[in-house]
Amino acid sequence: MISTTWNAPITAFKDKNEFFEGRGYDGVTFTIHKAMEFYGMKALPSFICNGVIKNPKIDEYINSYKEHIRANF
Numbered sequence: 808m809i810s811t812t813w814n815a816p817i818t819a820f821k822d823k824n825e826f827f828e829g830r831g832y833d834g835v836t837f838t839i840h841k842a843m844e845f846y847g848m849k850a851l852p853s854f855i856c857n858g859v860i861k862n863p864k865i866d867e868y869i870n871s872y873k874e875h876i877r878a879n880f
Contacts, residue, residue, distance in 0.1 A: 808850075808851035808852065808853060808854060808879065809836050809839055809840070809853045809854075810853065810854040810855070810872075811836070811853075811854075811855055811856075812855075812856045812859050813855065813856065813857050813858075813859065814857075814858060814859055814860040814861060815827075815857060815858070816857050816858045816861075816862070817855075817857045817858075819857075820832050820834075820835065832853055832855050833853055836853065851879050852875070852878075852879055854871075854872060854875045856868045856871075856872075
């Protein structure tokens with residue numbers, strides 16, 4: 808599981824006209840997933856927090872992370 812924090816809004820990952828060209832979060836971190844697979848690890852669903860400086864939602868991030876952990880472990 809890759810867990811990262813970005814100041815970029817989620818639309819930056821989903822919209823083809825935005826910076827990450829619609830590749831999605833796992834598309835942006837593809838090389839990290841492949842490096843871990845090389846070492847024998849299996850990918851788990853990633854966790855991402857967006858807009859943490861411009862639009863922080865700390866309680867929402869914490870609750871989402873706890874739910875993500877419960878759902879995947």
